[in-house]
Amino acid sequence: MKQYVWLNPVSVAMYGGDDLIAQLKAKGMEPVECRLDHAGFVREKYRHAMGKAGGCVADMRCPLAVDYVKERYAPDFLEYPPIEPILLHCARELHQRLLGAGELLVTTPCRALKELGTSLRLPGVEFLTFLELARRHGISLHKKELEESPIPPGFFAELNDRIEILDSRVKMDDYFSAPAPKTLPALLELLYCEGGCHRGDGVWEGAE
Numbered sequence: 001m002k003q004y005v006w007l008n009p010v011s012v013a014m015y016g017g018d019d020l021i022a023q024l025k026a027k028g029m030e031p032v033e034c035r036l037d038h039a040g041f042v043r044e045k046y047r048h049a050m051g052k053a054g055g056c057v058a059d060m061r062c063p064l065a066v067d068y069v070k071e072r073y074a075p076d077f078l079e080y081p082p083i084e085p086i087l088l089h090c091a092r093e094l095h096q097r098l099l100g101a102g103e104l105l106v107t108t109p110c111r112a113l114k115e116l117g118t119s120l121r122l123p124g125v126e127f128l129t130f131l132e133l134a135r136r137h138g139i140s141l142h143k144k145e146l147e148e149s150p151i152p153p154g155f156f157a158e159l160n161d162r163i164e165i166l167d168s169r170v171k172m173d174d175y176f177s178a179p180a181p182k183t184l185p186a187l188l189e190l191l192y193c194e195g196g197c198h199r200g201d202g203v204w205e206g207a208e
């Protein structure tokens with residue numbers, strides 16, 4: 001059966017290039033890309049969510065951050081809109097497009113997104129971290145040191161000037177340990193890994 005593989009933008013920025021593509025093809029995998037602007041779609045969904053929210057909207061893109069905040073702090077002012085992470089929007093597009101054409105491997109920058117993707121139970125789709133894919137197929141990697149994530153903190157800045165960015169577990173701890181602010185932000189951007197997904201446990205070996 002034909003095997004397609006989608007490399008998430010973080011993995012591409014950290015490990016991508018002609019050599020990686022050649023290795024994937026040599027192992028029988030066909031790299032595929034999304035055609036739709038899912039980052040833009042997701043941002044618009046948050047614009048809509050903020051417009052109808054009574055409290056402060058939580059950024060739902062990072063499942064580990066959302067679970068952490070819910071389990072550890074459960075703030076009563078946060079609203080959790082049912083907006084899937086960008087990566088799952090990408091996976092759904094490719095799943096629809098490639099339905100019946102072969103197996104689709106969707107790489108993630110972390111185990112949390114892998115687990116969330118797997119929970120969708122999309123037929124013919126396997127979610128796995130980028131490092132798992134590399135190990136499974138004996139791919140040799142050439143890592144680039146990134147100054148910042150390809151999707152850096154500040155994703156929602158153009159939507160509203162009342163966005164608070166908590167782009168690490170430590171920042172979330174500091175924020176939620178303090179008394180709730182009198183004036184709430186419109187949205188809390190939540191990322192568990194410091195600075196974003198380039199520190200995810202599926203792309204950064206030191207994080208595993």
Ligand code: SF4
Pocket residue numbers: 061062063064065109110111112113191192193196197198199200201
């Ligand atoms: S890589 Fe880190 S910041 Fe990005 S979604 Fe996964 S846990 Fe969250």
